Amino acid sequence: MQHKLIQSVGIAWTLLYAIFIIWIYATEPRTFKEVATGAEVAVGTYQIDQAKFDAALQLFRQEKFRAARDEWGRADPQQQDARTQFYIAYAFYREGWGRVYNDDNLFKQGVEAANRAIRLAPDESLRVEDADLQIKTPAELKAELEQGTERSLDDLNPLRVLRERK
Amino acid sequence: MTEKVRSRNRALVRHVALPMIFLTVALLGGLRVSATDRVFVFVAPPLITLVLAVLLMLLFVRGGLVDLKAWLASEHPAIENVSHALTLLSLFFASAQAFNSVLPESGLLFWLFSFFFLWTLWNNQFAQFDAKRLLRSLAVLFGTAFVLKHMLIASLYAPEGGWLKRIMGTLLEGVSLGTLDAQAFAPATGYISFFTLALYVAGLILLPPAPVRATDEDAGRLVAAYHQLSLPERDAVREAITQDQIEIKRIEERTETETIETQLGKQ
Numbered sequence: 001m002q003h004k005l006i007q008s009v010g011i012a013w014t015l016l017y018a019i020f021i022i023w024i025y026a027t028e029p030r031t032f033k034e035v036a037t038g039a040e041v042a043v044g045t046y047q048i049d050q051a052k053f054d055a056a057l058q059l060f061r062q063e064k065f066r067a068a069r070d071e072w073g074r075a076d077p078q079q080q081d082a083r084t085q086f087y088i089a090y091a092f093y094r095e096g097w098g099r100v101y102n103d104d105n106l107f108k109q110g111v112e113a114a115n116r117a118i119r120l121a122p123d124e125s126l127r128v129e130d131a132d133l134q135i136k137t138p139a140e141l142k143a144e145l146e147q148g149t150e151r152s153l154d155d156l157n158p159l160r161v162l163r164e165r166k
Numbered sequence: 167m168t169e170k171v172r173s174r175n176r177a178l179v180r181h182v183a184l185p186m187i188f189l190t191v192a193l194l195g196g197l198r199v200s201a202t203d204r205v206f207v208f209v210a211p212p213l214i215t216l217v218l219a220v221l222l223m224l225l226f227v228r229g230g231l232v233d234l235k236a237w238l239a240s241e242h243p244a245i246e247n248v249s250h251a252l253t254l255l256s257l258f259f260a261s262a263q264a265f266n267s268v269l270p271e272s273g274l275l276f277w278l279f280s281f282f283f284l285w286t287l288w289n290n291q292f293a294q295f296d297a298k299r300l301l302r303s304l305a306v307l308f309g310t311a312f313v314l315k316h317m318l319i320a321s322l323y324a325p326e327g328g329w330l331k332r333i334m335g336t337l338l339e340g341v342s343l344g345t346l347d348a349q350a351f352a353p354a355t356g357y358i359s360f361f362t363l364a365l366y367v368a369g370l371i372l373l374p375p376a377p378v379r380a381t382d383e384d385a386g387r388l389v390a391a392y393h394q395l396s397l398p399e400r401d402a403v404r405e406a407i408t409q410d411q412i413e414i415k416r417i418e419e420r421t422e423t424e425t426i427e428t429q430l431g432k433q
Contacts, residue, residue: 002174002177004245006174006177006178006181006182007177007181007245007246007249009182010180010181010182010185010249010252011181011245011248011249011252013182013185013186014185014189014249014252014253014256015252017185017189018189018256021189021192021193024193024208025196025210028206028207028208029206030205030206030207031205031206
């Protein structure tokens, strides 16, 4: 009886440990902190750092987009929060937007962040009610960013300089 | 009582400690620490390490370090077979990761090391080995690769190394037309690798060639109890067993005679 118990415990423990190792090699955490955060994501207890998120929002409103993105990156190190990823994408949009031309590189990074936001809120449930933002959903933001990187005859329209940043 | 404790400890080692040891080796074998920003780098086992691990497992079976028929057999209960299969599987992955730990990550050195490992293991397949000699040979093999990778090559490519070391490293790169491509890691990587290899060898030492089963242990307990008896008591036990055997033989003979007589009567 005792042998059976030891065998069962051994099998369960071995399988759990093996799953942990596969998870470690699949996610490749760079520090012990990332291991801990990754574990939180896996068990569903992951939360963003709200204080850092608010600090980033203040920087965003002061048009310090790069600093805001860094702070949001620290608030959501595992890139698992759809709202934070939406704001990061928005920061890329605002920084990359230009009256004459857009920064393609920043817009592309913005599309990546918008895609992450869409992936994390697959049922399109995310709608950010922020009076400061004209675009409210990740899908709209993605469309705006993609449009910004496309080349068309409309780019030669001189009236483009009159358009407004959203 | 002591025998019971011993039996429990053996079961704990076989079903819990050994898989843990080997899986820890599998975890740490691919772990490096970056020299620049001191972060973890996980290197998945290259395909060649899996081939080397297969050869090593064959060697374990040939050398008698693992008696496969005793570990996995149809007469064992299913749960025991599953547990043993997991232990052997963890040994396989630990072997692959032990190679991964001492192989350079890329470039000409990776292929050179891989070739020497392959050559040694292939040659050993045709050599006469017993478990002890095999263990010694493996300790030397891994020890040599460890010294070459984590001490010799690492010191040549260390960013904080002296000018003489750097000149040697540059010369080597020049001679090999830049194909060496050795990556520099933080010194912690060497310590992790050392611990991993020590753990692997410890696991191999703890690994019994054939697992002792509960029924074998009962017989062992009986023999141990017999040896604790005084001489007259042992005589009494032997007499009782002999008496039993004589009685059994007599019954068998009587049954046989009766069967023959019945058959003759029918004819």
